[in-house]
Every structure is written in C-alpha cells, then in structure tokens.
Amino acid sequence: MFSNLAPKLLGLGFPSIKVRGKDNHIYLTFDDGPDPIFTPQIIRICRDFSIKATFFVLGERIEANGTEIIKELIQDGHTVGSHSYQHRSMLFWGTLKAYNNLKKTDDLIHNATNNKVIWFRPPYGHISLGLLTACRTIEYKIALWSFTPEDWKHRSAKELIQQTKIKIRSGDIVLLHDHGINAHNTVEALPEIIEFLTKKGYTLSNLEEA
C-alpha cells in the first residue's frame, strides 16, 4: 500500500484548516457520536428548527451502534465528517499510521452512506505533520472550531446557554458533543441556543456551506 501512496505523500501543500465560517452564519458541530440516545434527539431538534449541522463521528462508534444513525444524518442534509477511528490524540503519529486510521473510518462512513467524506476533525484538535500529510492524501479538509461553551466540562444546560449568548460571534464554528457524560445537558440546551441564534438573524449551516 505504501508504494501507491508514496507519490502523493511526496507532493507539496497542506490541507486547508478551517476555524471560522462565513459572516452571519453559525456552524453547530457535534463530536464523538454516533450515540444511540443523543444523536437521534439532536436530529429531531434540528428537524424541528429546520437547521443543518455537522457531526464528526468515530469509526468505532459506527461499528458499535450501527449505520442507521449516520444514514439518517445524511438523509436530513447534515454533514458527516470523520473524527478518526478511536478517540486518541494523533499528535505524535506518523503519516502511515494516521492514514490507515482515517481510511478505516472513511470506509465505514462511505459504505454506510455512499457519501464522500470531506471534513475531518482531529481528536482534541491535535495536529501533527504526519496527520496533515495523511489528510492531504485522503483529500480531507480539517475543521477546528472558534467557539465552544465547553459542554464536556460538566456544565449545566443553563450554563451552556449563558456561555453561548455571551461569547458567540458571527461566523463561529461551534464545538459541541453528542456523546459523553454531559451530552444530556447539551441536548437540553440546544433548543434555546438555536432559538437565540436564529432570532439574532444567523443562518445555522453545515460545513458544506462554510
């Protein structure tokens, strides 16, 4: 496999890294799913408000929870990006190790949805040269974030709403989670957050439109 990759690995340039989007848009992103409880709840909320979002999924969670949830995400017009196979920092990973991990997850998403994966978000936002090269080889764009209400820090729904109201800015890519011990608070906060943002005149988009 390496011999096929070698010419691409020797090429120049890096993948684009997106931190913010267009003015007057907000990009809600949900990491670490698909989760059998919380992802379907978020899908329903997005439907109720007719908004699009982006979900960065883990390969091992697709294997554990089946492909129905990510199929539903695609049917509803959301973007499904890769968050790698497992939730490990790739900070010290070489190109081939990173490439194999991304490809494994890419195959899982592609086989389930027939959709080409465009976006990748590295676990913890950790990026290495090897990972950049792997992303370029597999033709991924990298999405980080410009705002998070830090929903992984055991914050209540009320705190998540407050943080968002105070700190969010036009064009923000917002990091949230649809899996984990605090995901129920994220789900609880979401309707009020979406209502606040739409009343402010923001369009809530998925990253395809970034």
Ligand SMILES: [Zn+2]
């Ligand atoms: Zn994550």
